[in-house]
Amino acid sequence: MQSHADFNDILSPEDKKGRVDHPQWLINGFREVTLACGLIDVPLIGYPFTWSRSRGTPNAIEERIDRALVVPSWSSIFPLAKLFNHSAPLSEHNPILLITETPTQHTKHRGFRFENTRLNEPDSAEVVKESWDNSHATHLADRLAMTAASLQQWGKHVFRKYRYEIDKCKRRIEELRSTDDRESVRYLKGSEL
Structure with missing residues (x-):
């Protein structure tokens, strides 16, 4: 209850x-x-x-x-x-x-999921092309699995970069929250981190 x-x-x-x-x-x-x-x-x-x-x-x-x-x-x-x-x-x-x-x-291991934000990464298309072209598998499902594995490995690096930026923004928000001056409050409300 x-x-x-x-x-x-x-x-x-x-x-x-x-x-x-x-x-x-x-x-x-x-x-x-x-x-x-x-x-x-x-x-x-x-x-x-x-x-x-x-x-x-x-x-x-x-x-x-x-x-x-x-x-x-x-x-x-x-x-x-x-x-x-x-x-x-x-x-x-x-x-x-x-x-x-x-x-x-x-924590359960989640299967591969492609995040659309990765499309904004300049080298995402290259990772897909290189993995697809270097795959010697003849079945479509095997080629897709190998490409997914390459994207997953590449995505770990991208995720670390995003995590770093998110953590940096969170630290900045905490700094701004602990001050009471008008400029910090305006900056925080404007989300100009």
């Missing part, structure tokens, strides 16, 4: 950054309820705040109002669960993603 609640409250003063302090009696009340219910707060990975308003101004406020609270029995079923805070520059709320991998789950 799953349950969902939207509390929009914080558990500690560290869950808020900005102008007016959050009333301590509200923090205490929310904390007491979570303790009385035996709830465990799944640690958040990434930027510590999930909601913001007026970033880049003197009135900026950031809070961690989005979280995953679980009971111990759930936590024992999903001991490797992780909660990730992602960026959404054009929204006040950041999306959070709960990954519930169990210790026995294994």
Whole structure:
């Protein structure tokens, strides 16, 4: 049985950054309820705040109002669960993603899939042509399998390049999220990474 609640409250003063302090009696009340219910707060990975308003101004406020609270029995079923805070520059709320991998789950080997983005790579056509021309197989299925294998090997290099660029953009977003100046906020919202 799953349950969902939207509390929009914080558990500690560290869950808020900005102008007016959050009333301590509200923090205490929310904390007491979570303790009385035996709830465990799944640690958040990434930027510590999930909601913001007026970033880049003197009135900026950031809070961690989005979280995953679980009971111990759930936590024992999903001991490797992780909660990730992602960026959404054009929204006040950041999306959070709960990954519930169990210790026995294994990644299945996926078959070959050709990604259309690879067509933008200047040497993709050459990889296909070279593999096809150098294949000595006479059956179409064998030639396709050999070409797929060549593309898969070549794609590992391309994927590493994409992964590097994605990671670089994520690092830049994290840098921008941790500053409150107008220029950084404008840059982040304009996605000019």
